[in-house]
Structure formats: structure tokens, C-alpha cells
Amino acid sequence: MADHQLFQDTIAAISTAVSESGIGIIRISGPDAIAAADLVYRSPGGRRRLHDAASHTIHYGFVHDAAGEIIDEVLVSVMRAPRTYTAEDTVEISCHGGILAMRKVLDAVLRCDQREEASCRIHVRAAEPGEFTKRAFLNGRIDLSRAEAVMDLIQAKNEFALKNSVSQVRGMLFQRITELRRQILYQIAHIEASLDDPENLDFAPGLEEFRKELEGWQQSLSHLIRTAEDGRLAAEGIRTVIVGKPNAGKSSLLNLLLGEDRAIVTEIAGTTRDLLTETIHMQGITLLVTDTAGIRESRDIVEQIGVARAKKSIDEADLLLWIVDSSVPLDENDRRVAALLQRHPSVILLNKTDLEEITTKDHVCALLREENIQSDARMIPFSARKGSGYEELTKVLKDMFFHGKLSFNDEVVVTNTRHKLLLEEALASLKTVGESLEQGMSEDFFSIDLMAAYQALGSIIGEEVGEDVVNEIFSKFCMGK
């Protein structure tokens, strides 16, 4: 029999990036699910509350942020325990304002305890990878025979999230967090060492310096949080790669999508050697577009690197845009590119309609048949130079997206949200240290909250705390009488 009290906390996550109806869903599950949803939801008249709603009913309305601004127009399903996926009170908020809105709604839900009207016990945290399924199982909603599948799923989701979060936080963010953690750890060790061996070490003389350092950390974190708010922590969107033989017009297409002259466009084949990735918003859909160097064997070393990178980004792509030069006949290069379509949702653009049409749709179809490639890719006559076909492309992409033929991994969005919350958690802990400092508390009170900050930052880059403090104490301070 299901034990509904097994989990006392409430979790939320983006449950499906895109459903059949073209709507993204934020799912909230746990004892506070309905109360939390009530804090962010407003009915059209402003009076109806989900609290009073019958189980398994759907409500139209709006999600608003803390300032009262509407984030998105939504449908909210209220489902009370135990007849829900997780056997817990569950609310699903269906929004259709694209990824950005979805993320904002999730953010609002996770932050609902900061609302003035929130009772102090309401709290929602970001779900771990696979956590809804885990709860469903542990609460007895999933057949026992499926336990192994559930376990596999959790490991797979976790691995993906881990891989993603690690790859996302490489670079600047990774370096900054690592550096911050290093500094915080040193001070924790300094405090702890002096508590452990008070006759030998004294933290008090360094207090003023510590105060300054603490302020610096808070500034760095605030800065990182602002970056996260701009959605720059990690790329969220459909990973799109433009493929095509050299000089087919890939860079021109990218420029067209961007509306500016970014990539170098020349008449010489093989000029795009670096990979450019740009974020493009198309009416609610976000594309992360990568332009690739021409897929062909090259003797130029620099270009070879470009080709290798291009192949990797193609492997990871959610969508391929194959650009065919319709002013020249199809050739070996096109065959090689076409082979890529097998594995990916794709759109084929017959570019250069402003020139004489040598290659037609029929030619392309014939090539796909000859190569035995199964693809339901739509074909669009296009002119990157003149911009014709752009509207058709937008429409096709939206269709694909909202019909679920195109999706991106929602873990990315969730990971981003989780990272941001962790950064905020770290900042809040550092602020508490500041307050303790102002109140004249002794340093043993600081280290508790410093530790919390250290831990939160560690979760972002996938580092456990383990014996860090003890190791730092012994490596930096000469202990022991």
C-alpha cells in the first residue's frame, strides 16, 4: 500500500519540454504542490484558488512573478493524492510561451516561498534527475516488475545531467567557482584549525581581512547570479547544426538567421574554419545554431580541426539544417552530408533560388533514395542572400517543435535552474556569515555557514565535500603539539 508520507518535501521540474499539443509542462509534486501553485497562479477573475479545486480538474489562468507581472498564460491541472503519477498531490502547469517562459514559470514555483503571502512551511525544490519516477515507484504507483527500468532511467538521467552540468560549467564559470571554493575552504580550515589548536593559532587577527574577503565573495556570486539570470550559464535550446558542402551558403544562412554579418562569407570554399554558435530566438523557439566548416576531407591542418569539431557537434545535434546549393549539380560531398540525415530530424534548404536551378527537389529525393536514407525532412526553396523562404522555414520549425518532432533535452533547463538556485543558496549563506560577523559572533559560527556555501558551490561543479576541510587543515596549517 502506498505510503504518502514517504517524502515530505515538494519537488518541481520541467516535465516535458514539448508535448503533443505543443505545450511545455511544469510538474510539481509533494505535500505543498497545490499551495505552491496557488502562490504563482491567478485565475482570470483573480479570485478562484486551486486550493478549493476538485481533484483532476483543469483551470485556465496566468502565472505571475513576485512583482505581479504575468509570465505566461497557462492551463493548470490539479490532481490530488493518491490517484496521480507520483501518488502525491500533483499540479501540472502547461505553458506555451516557449522555453524562456517555461523557465520563468519553474523559477517562480521554486521561489514561491519568497512571496509575501507564502506561509513559512511552503517550500519547493528542484527535482533530481528521474525523481518523479522514483517517487512514483516508491509510492507504489509503478508496477514492481518495472523496477529495473526505473533504476536504469534514474542512472541514465543522472549521467546525462552530470555530463551536461560538467560540460556546461567548464570554462569561466567553472574556474570562478573553483577559485571561490578554494578561498572559502582556506578560511574554513583557518577557523577550524584555530579552534582545534587554540594555543597555537588565532583567527581573530585576520578578522578585518576576512571581512573584506567575504564581501568580495558576495560580489562575485552576485555577478554569477546575474549571469545566470541572463540564461548564459548554459545554452538552452535546440542544438542546431547547419550542414552542407563548401560554399553552399551555410554562413549566409547563419547571418540571415542572426540578422547581421557575423560569419565571414567569401566565394572561396573552406573559409569557415571556426565553429560559430549563436543563440537565435524564433517566435518562442530557441535555436543554438552552429555553423560548420565544410564536411570534406581537407589537407589543411587548421581546417581538419574544424572538420573534426563539426563532426562532434553534428553527433550531439537535435536538428540539422542541410543547405543544398541548387545552382550546381549534386556531388560526392552532398552524398556524404545526406548520410547524416538518417540519424537526425532535419530540414533541407534548396539554396540560391536567385540563380539558375540546376538541382531540384526531385534530384535530392532521388539521391536520398539511392543512398537508402529514411528521412521525412521537409524541403524548402530558399535564398539566403535575398531572404526568401525564411518565413516558410520558421513555420516548418514551429510545426516540428510543437508536434514533438523536435525537442531538446529538458535536463539542460532544469540544470540551469538548479545551478542558479545553488548560487543563490551560497550567497545567502555568505550573507548569514556577514550577519554573524556584524553581531560580533565568534568565528566558530562562521564556519557552519561557510561550509554550506562551499557545499552548494560544490554541487554545481559536481564535487563532493568529503574530507576537504580536514585535508586543507593539515596541508595549510601546522597542527599538533
Place this chain on the structure above:
Amino acid sequence: MARVILEEYVDVVIVGAGHAGCEAALACARLGLETVLFTMSVESIAMMPCNPHIGGSSKGHLVREIDALGGEMARCIDHTFLQSRMLNRSKGPAVHSLRAQADKAAYSARMRRTLERQEHLQIRMQEVTGIITDETGTLTGVTTISGTIWHCKAAVLCTGTYLNARCIYGDVSIPTGPNAMQAAGHLTDSLKEHGIEMHRFKTGTPARIDGKTIDYSKMTRQDGDIPVIPFSFETDPSEVQIDQVPVYLTHTNEQTHQLLRENLDRSPLYSGKIKGTGPRYCPSIEDKVVRFSEKPSHQVFVEPQGRDTDEMYIDGMSSSMPEDVQVRMYRTVPGLEHARIVKLAYAIEYDCINSLQLTETFEFRKIHGLFSAGQFNGSSGYEEAAAQGLYAGINAAMKILGRESLRIDRSEGYIGVLVDDLITKENNEPYRMMTSRAEYRLLLRQDNADMRLLEKGYRAGLVPENRYQRFLEKKRRIEEEIMRINKLTVGASASVNEFLSASRSTPLSTSATMAELIRRPELDYQKTSAIDPDRPCLPEDVQEEVNIEIKYEGYIRRQKKQVDQFRRTEHMRIPEGIDYDLVPSLRNEARQKLKEIRPASIGQASRIMGVNPADVSVLMIYLKRNSSISQK
């Protein structure tokens, strides 16, 4: 002629009469079990072969906890100390730590007397050479070097640093235990034959110097606290206000360091002669000089070893340098220019176990009825040893008596942290307690050890009824007074504001709660009695608890919330016989670690390095499926 084998029958065998063995033996005998305590020499009972103190940062907490559970260490040191200080007094209450200088001989003598007077307990000077198990892997007895078989229902191994011990300085290597006591050379082999994995650890001690040859005028004198606060909750504070003995502080200098650097190649640590893993927290002086070469000087405490001896302990200068270097080295230190060494410093190597082989009651997973504690478990320190001895002793007794085992989790005591760390984390050096190891330390204070653990000691049967009743009374008074204070409002009257001004505290414009005033940094519970006419007259320990609970309420509440979180997974037990090879989807690293450590709960599993949250989820799902299937 057939050899006659003597056979003896007892309930419990304790091997080793150091700090762990004494506590284990007393616990078992006090619970009414026939107990034999084996020692290599009755002269080494409760010996302190290294430093002459008990307590200190986090170790003082352990001693208080031992007392709350009904152990002996706190009472013994209260009657045999030379000097006592409360460390970190200027810091928060969680890190206040009591530390006493012990009269080593007096401490040993008193503990020996306590053992001798204990009913159901016999002391036996004999080397235990092996363990005997039956075909189910259950312990049935031990053998001694004379061939005698001691049949027993349980045994606790507390062999300290005696197993295959070797003392080393320079190129001298002597096969003895600490203080030149005879080493025990047989038990290791028997344990290995029974499949127990052994480690080899190393530790060291400084020289003892003849006090008559020390010039104290060149050192800084350090006196004890007045008044002295006793370790035991049961000791009457008026009994410990003794005439205290001072400690002296001096420093090493460039000359000392130069000498050591020049002779590094003669150190057995650097020449590779010593292979055991040494502790990082009490490095030898040569180690300090190498690893912290930027430090021009290190502290040296010159500490008395007892009232009836001139021997002084040179704290901070442990070493395994050859004799000539030692003699010259100590003489570079101000005040020790003419020092005569009584006992040379040495390093000691010994066999101990990989403590991951133990369950949460300190019983060997492989051998039922065999328990272990102390340095044999890979820890260091008298207090760590005593705490483990008490814990293992109680649990051995509970097992024999068929009663519920004693468990202390990480949120309940430093002992809980100690036990959990030893059985969960890989340990490459002698394990020492530290306040930074306790994540809920605001709750684990030395002042409230009785509030946390006395109930457990009472349930185990080591805390007598009258003490328990006194404890309940203290608890009731604390709770009532906290309740009264929390309801109390203070008006902005002239007398109140006069008091506040006099205390350099901001006067009130409107009324405030008494709790708010107590939380002001410049005020506390005791100080505010002037503006609290209805305050009852309460004992000092009650006042202290009330003050801490109110003053640090915010921090304490936050920690309690963390503890709630922690307990949830701690209470999800993992069945003992679980076969991790049958759990699908575990990552290999996690599977391997789980198989080795065999955690008792989901909470413990989650603390194992190399087991990630997804592995824990997978494990929970597997357990759920299995328990549901077995219910059908």
C-alpha cells in the same frame, strides 16, 4: 604424556587494558556479565604512554559523552588531574573544550583500583594469542600464550599499539610496545587466518626530560583555570578546586631547524625505515620543519607528568631522530640548554585493522561475537579509545543479554561521528576526533552531553536510577525556565533602561521580549536577572543551558532542521544480507564500495565516497521492490 589444557568459562573477554579496554571491561562487568580483562602487564593498566592530557578540542566533548553514558574516564581524571583549562572560552559554546593535565601514575592507579573493586571483573596478566570460532563463524573463545582456552560469548579486542609493535629512533629498532612494554606477537596471525584485513599504522612521542635540568625562567608559565570545571556531571565542583601545577611554553628556533635539516637523512621516516602511515595532526618536529619550512619557530609545551616525578613531557617535539641528534636538538630550545633526557623520543609502528570491516555496533561482520575498539580500530588518542571501548563494551553486553544495541548517530554525539566515520570512510592514518568532523556541532556541545546521551546510558543499564532521576529534574527545570523566558515581555520602564544603559546596551523605546534582550551580544541570561524579578533560583548548570538555548536559538533551530533532514534517510535500514550483485543499474564503483562497507542505512550509504545520489535512489528502489515482494 598428553598436554593438559586448562579451560576457563566467562561471558566476555576483553583483550587489552588501555583506555578502551578499561571502559569496555567496566561496562560489561557493571551489566552483570562475568568479564576477564587481559593485559600484557598489570603495570600498564590505563597507561598514558604519550601526552599527559585528557580532553582538549572535541576530545573534551568525548569525555563528557563517556560520562553521560556511564563510563569512567571523566570521573577518573577529575580525581587525578594536575591542571585544568577550558579552551576556546572566548568562542561559541559549541567549541568550549575542557582539557586537563593528568598525573599519569595517579590516573593509572585509580583506574586499576576501580577495576579491582568491580564485581564480576577479573584482571589477568597474559598474552592472548588467538581467537576461536565455530563452523558458523561465531566466536567461541580465545587462547592465551600458555595454551589455555577461555570460552566466552563475546570478546572485545582493544590491543592499542601492542600488536607486532616496533619502536624506532635513528637506526635503533626495538620490538616492544609503548614505553618499552612487551609487544604482542601472535594475535595478528590468528586474525589474518580468520580473514581479517590488517593495516600498519605509525605514531610517535617526544622525549621526557628531567625537570631538574630545565630552566623555567626562560619559558612562559601557564596556569590552570580558577575555578576548575569538572569533566563528570557527577563530580561536585568543590572537590576539584585543587592546587594546580603549571605548564611552560617555549619555542624551537632556526638553530633547531637547521640541525634537523642537516640530519634528515638519518631520520627513519625519510630513509624509508618506517613504513607505517603516520598521523598528519601530530607530526614529528622533523616533519614540521620539512613541511612548514616557512615557519621560523614552533611552540613547545613543557608539561608535568605527575606530582611524584620530575619527568617533563616535551609537547610539540616528537621525533624519531637518532639519539645524538635528539640530545642536541632539545638543547637548542630556550630553557632546555642543559636538559638531560630521561626517555628518548621514538616512533612506534603497530598492527591495526581496516575499520570498514566493522558493523555499526563495532562487531566484526565476518566473526559474530567479536568486537573491537580503540587504536586497534585505527584511531588515536586516549579519549577516542575510551569512547570506543565503552561503545563496543556496551554493545557486546547487549548482544549477550539479547537486548537492543546501543546506537548513537551523528546528530547525537561526537561518539556517533567517531563510530560512523570509522565504519564508513576509508582511513589512511590514525583517526583523530576534530570539531570540524561534526556537522551538527552546535547541538553537540560539551555542556549538554547529558541531555543528549544520558537517557541512552540509563537504558543500557550503566546510569543508576538516582542519577537518572536527578537528570530528569535538571531537564525539567531547563525546559520550564526556557518556556517562562520565552513568554516574558519586558517593558520600557525607567529601571529597565537604566540597567540597559549601565550594560552598554541600547535602551528600549517600546517593550521587548526577554529572549530578545538575552540574544543581544552584550547581554545574556545571567546578566538580565536584574530586570527579571520573578526569576527562580536555579543551579549554574541549568542557567548555562537556558542561556545557550535562548541566546543561540536561531542557529540551533537551523541545525535542528538539518538534523530532521538527515534522520529521514538514517532511519531507512538496509537489510544485513543484501547482495549488491543483484542490484541492477548500480555503477561499478558504487557497487564495489557498498559491498565493502555494507552500510546499515540509506543515510550511511549516501556518505560513502563514490556512491552518488542516483546510486542511492537506485538502491532505495531495489529495497522497495524486494520488501514488497517478500510481503506477498
